[in-house]
Amino acid sequence: MIRDQIAELVTKAIKKAQHKGDLPKYASPPVEIARPKDTGHGDYTTAVAMQSARFARMAPMAIGQAIAKRLPQVDYLDAAEVVPPGFINFRLSERWLAGQVAAIEAAAGRYGDVDLGHGQTCQVEFISANPTGPLHMGSARNAVLGDVVASLLDAAGYAVQREYYVNDAGTQMRTFAETLYRRYQQALGQAAPLEPHHYQGTYMLDLAAAVIAEHGDRFLSMAEEDAIAALSAIGETLELASIRESAAGLRIHFDRWFTEKSLYDDGIFERVMARLRQAGLTELKDGAVWLRTSALGSDRDEVLIRSDGRPGYYASDVAYHYDKFVQRGFDRVIDVWAVDHQNQARRMPHLMKALGLDPDRLTIVLYDLVRLYRDGQEVKLSKRSGDIVTVDEVLEEVGADAVRFLLLTRSNNSVMDFDLNLAVQQSDENPVYYVQYAHARMASILTTAAERGFQPDRWAVADTALLQHPAEMALLRKMVELAEVIEKAATQLAPHHLAFYALELAGVFHAFYRDCRVVSSDPADVGVSYARLRLVAATKAVFARVLGLMGVNAPDSM
RNA sequence: GCCCCCAUAGCUCAGUGGAUAGAGCGUCGGCCUCCGGAGCCGAAAGCGCAGGUUCGAGUCCUGCUGGGGGUACCA
Numbered sequence: 098m099i100r101d102q103i104a105e106l107v108t109k110a111i112k113k114a115q116h117k118g119d120l121p122k123y124a125s126p127p128v129e130i131a132r133p134k135d136t137g138h139g140d141y142t143t144a145v146a147m148q149s150a151r152f153a154r155m156a157p158m159a160i161g162q163a164i165a166k167r168l169p170q171v172d173y174l175d176a177a178e179v180v181p182p183g184f185i186n187f188r189l190s191e192r193w194l195a196g197q198v199a200a201i202e203a204a205a206g207r208y209g210d211v212d213l214g215h216g217q218t219c220q221v222e223f224i225s226a227n228p229t230g231p232l233h234m235g236s237a238r239n240a241v242l243g244d245v246v247a248s249l250l251d252a253a254g255y256a257v258q259r260e261y262y263v264n265d266a267g268t269q270m271r272t273f274a275e276t277l278y279r280r281y282q283q284a285l286g287q288a289a290p291l292e293p294h295h296y297q298g299t300y301m302l303d304l305a306a307a308v309i310a311e312h313g314d315r316f317l318s319m320a321e322e323d324a325i326a327a328l329s330a331i332g333e334t335l336e337l338a339s340i341r342e343s344a345a346g347l348r349i350h351f352d353r354w355f356t357e358k359s360l361y362d363d364g365i366f367e368r369v370m371a372r373l374r375q376a377g378l379t380e381l382k383d384g385a386v387w388l389r390t391s392a393l394g395s396d397r398d399e400v401l402i403r404s405d406g407r408p409g410y411y412a413s414d415v416a417y418h419y420d421k422f423v424q425r426g427f428d429r430v431i432d433v434w435a436v437d438h439q440n441q442a443r444r445m446p447h448l449m450k451a452l453g454l455d456p457d458r459l460t461i462v463l464y465d466l467v468r469l470y471r472d473g474q475e476v477k478l479s480k481r482s483g484d485i486v487t488v489d490e491v492l493e494e495v496g497a498d499a500v501r502f503l504l505l506t507r508s509n510n511s512v513m514d515f516d517l518n519l520a521v522q523q524s525d526e527n528p529v530y531y532v533q534y535a536h537a538r539m540a541s542i543l544t545t546a547a548e549r550g551f552q553p554d555r556w557a558v559a560d561t562a563l564l565q566h567p568a569e570m571a572l573l574r575k576m577v578e579l580a581e582v583i584e585k586a587a588t589q590l591a592p593h594h595l596a597f598y599a600l601e602l603a604g605v606f607h608a609f610y611r612d613c614r615v616v617s618s619d620p621a622d623v624g625v626s627y628a629r630l631r632l633v634a635a636t637k638a639v640f641a642r643v644l645g646l647m648g649v650n651a652p653d654s655m
Numbered sequence: 656g657c658c659c660c661c662a663u664a665g666c667u668c669a670g671u672g673g674a675u676a677g678a679g680c681g682u683c684g685g686c687c688u689c690c691g692g693a694g695c696c697g698a699a700a701g702c703g704c705a706g707g708u709u710c711g712a713g714u715c716c717u718g719c720u721g722g723g724g725g726u727a728c729c730a
Contacts (some may be wrong), residue, residue: 131671144673149709157710182710184674267730368686385728403728410730438723439659466723477713506679507668510660512723526693528679534693542690549689566710593660599667602680607694616690633690655693 098211098578099173102129103187104142110167111145118164123152132186132578139178140184140574157183179491192572195561201576201635202557207252208639209579213587214255217428219422221247223432224344225262229273231300232343232488235435238467238513240488241504241648243433245348245592248646253587255429258352261344262417265333265617266357267410272296273336274329278321280305281328285314296424298485304332343488347497349650355420357413366416368450370401373415379449384552387416388449400442414441415448422454429576430589433462436510463510470516491517498649502529505596505647509596528600532644533652534586535603538610539637540653546616546630556630563628568605570613572632575605583646592647599643606636 107128114120126148133142146161153160161179168177173193196489199207220424223243224237244259251257256289264270282289284305291297308316308331316324337354344350357427360366373379373388380387388411391398401412421430434442442463446456469476469486475488491500494517507513508527547553564573579598614622615629641651 117701129671131673133674134670136673142673147673150710182674238658264730269730278721383728387728398729400728407728409728413730436660436724438725438730440730443659443725463660468723473684512670516667524682530693531679534691538691538694545690581671589671592670597678598687600669601688604678610690611695614690618689654691 098583099189099577100130100141102126102171103174104143106168106171107145107164107185110164110169111149112161113167115505117167118162120155121153123149125149125152125499127259132581133186134186134209136574138180138184139188140187140577141187146185146426148181150183161185164554179411186307188575191565192562192569194570195564196588197573197577198561198632198635200565201638206642206645208576208642209583210252210254211580211584211587212254213584214250214253214429214439218256218258218426218429219250219255219429220260220427221250221431222260222262222433223247223266224349226340227264227267227269228333229275230271230298230336232340234469234488235467237347237488237491237500238504239433239435240347240349240466240502241341241343242462242592243431244347244449244466245505245591245595245647246431246433248648249583249587249590249592250431250581250593252646258427259350259447260353260355261340261351263333263337263354263356263358264351264424265446266361266413270329270333271316274325274332276301277304277308277328278325278501279318279334284309285317287315287317287413291437300485302533306336307335307567312499316650322537344490346489346492347353347501355417357417360413360420365420369416369419370412371452372419373401373504376451376453388412390444393447393450395444395447399447404554408428410441411448414445414505415451418445418448418459419452422449422458428458430620433457433464435506436463436465453463460590462509467504467513467515469517470514476517486517489543496499498528499527501530501649502596503527505592508593511617528596529649530655532599532603532640533655534651535638536637536651537645537653537655539633539640541604542610542633543630543637544613546626547619549555549616551630552615552627556627556634559627559631560624561628564632566613568609568630569632571605572609572636573619575602579643581641590647595643595647599640599647601639602636602643608638 107130111120111125113384115122118188120232126145128143130141130143133139141271146164147157150157158179158181161183165177165179165185173190175188175190178185204210221243224236224240226232247259249255273296276291279289279291279295280301284302308328312331316327329542332424378392379401380389384399386402387398388401389398399411401415403409418430421427442461445459445461449456450457466480497613503515504600582594586592613629615626615633644651
């Protein structure tokens with residue numbers, strides 16, 4: 098990346114200046130290259146001269162000039178400037194910027210990729226909602242976040258796998274099956290009232306009806322436990338199908354659906370427990386089996402097997418992550434969880450240590466809750482109370498592009514207010530359309546040009562050295578930034594940077610459109626027109642790339 | 656009580672310790688005689704409070720206020 102190259106130039110220049118005696122010998126702070134807020138200060142800047150002042154015992158300006166004096170000439174930069182109070186500013190050369198058009202074309206849809214992962218395998222596990230009801234809007238944030246994190250890691254050089262963990266072995270599943278059984282009985286004329294802990298949602302009535310349509314009344318004659326077991330499996334299958342469909346509606350597809358049950362059925366759970374036992378990390382206390390995480394840096398131990406003999410959720414987590422890292426050998430794993438699992442997240446490093454794994458290989462992405470508003474009132478989401486807003490409903494009203502983009506314009510740890518009325522009512526004013534409009538406009542320019550006799554095979558090889566207008570340069574500069582945005586977003590696992598970048602890129606494109614006539618009827622402009630058409634085509638590709646990473650469509654017309 | 660997150664424009668939100676804090680929506684005023692006005696240009700408007708660290712703080716530290724979340728042999 099160009100920014101890293103500049104950092105290296107400066108680092109070498111400092112050493113050289115010290116070697117030549119322009120600077121005293123001191124341990125330089127690491128050179129950090131930043132983007133100035135004000136483009137008038139150039140494309141890149143470093144404050145290293147100011148940071149070095151107390152070590153060098155020199156004025157920042159003098160240090161800056163000593164460094165600048167030893168900077169080599171490179172084709173991608175104009176001469177560096179040292180300005181008070183000691184910034185060293187760099188500007189990308191226009192010739193190099195114009196050459197980026199060819200670089201974008203050569204990247205063939207992967208412009209902006211960075212190599213942080215070096216091909217390591219990385220699993221991203223997300224959504225993982227219990228298959229006890231339809232996907233609701235709380236999960237939508239998880240869904241979009243996880244999906245785009247996965248895309249970002251792919252762009253950052255990881256071999257990524259998307260996985261959905263099906264919690265089908267716990268208490269929630271049992272409650273779900275009991276509820277289904279009672280709704281089933283009710284639908285067939287029997288008195289079987291729900292209890293408060295059962296799922297109250299009306300979707301359970303539909304589910305019971307679906308079961309009756311398919312299987313009739315045959316479960317009535319079975320023993321209750323057998324019926325519940327059968328209905329549990331049937332219900333799970335139906336709910337998973339529904340979740341899969343809703344996820345597809347959000348344009349999300351998983352490489353694998355991993356069931357909690359398989360941990361027990363395939364012997365993985367027993368293997369992990371034996372391993373922990375052998376490591377001397379388990380302890381019997383009050384009739385339960387505990388994992389001695391207090392010996393691994395935790396302030397408490399965790400229950401593995403409850404005194405009733407059933408495994409607790411922590412034990413599932415241990416077994417599941419054992420499977421991820423040891424059985425399947427992922428180099429890195431990302432789990433995407435809502436912030437109400439923060440306590441669980443804190444315990445994960447101890448789990449890793451118990452398995453003898455480096456805790457840094459596991460990252461938990463926590464995101465804050467989505468608060469839904471309808472008619473000015475907050476809508477509480479709870480599957481148990483039955484008060485839910487489903488992903489399907491919102492998709493139907495707002496559409497996947499708007500939902501995804503809206504969810505991506507918030508940083509992970511901000512509580513998000515999602516006004517359903519506003520989302521629908523203002524859909525035409527939604528920022529996603531601002532970005533998509535820019536893309537459609539580019540497509541339109543290219544087709545208009547072709548209609549007026551400009552030939553695509555000629556603009557594909559146009560002379561980009563003719564690109565010199567400030568608006569053209571601004572557009573190129575913004576596109577060069579993409580690699581930095583991808584690196585930042587992938588490092589922080591914070592996809593919202595992409596959304597804001599897309600808005601900025603749209604902004605500079607619209608400015609270019611305003612200032613630079615692309616398709617001109619003046620014969621004197623033919624050369625520039627062709628160069629600009631090539632630039633527009635490249636910009637369109639970058640736009641499609643950014644939107645693609647976000648899972649948002651890049652339409653040619655709207 | 657203790658722990659975590661948050662507090663930036665009227666609203667919803669960005670902002671890697673740097674040089675004049677941004678966007679969308681909303682408000683007000685402008686702009687279509689060759690490329691899409693779902694656009695562009697301009698205006699009003701902001702870092703919760705009090706200390707501290709630093710050459711430099713929206714950003715780091717402490718306290719306070721307000722909001723959210725967490726503190727189980729539930730997940």
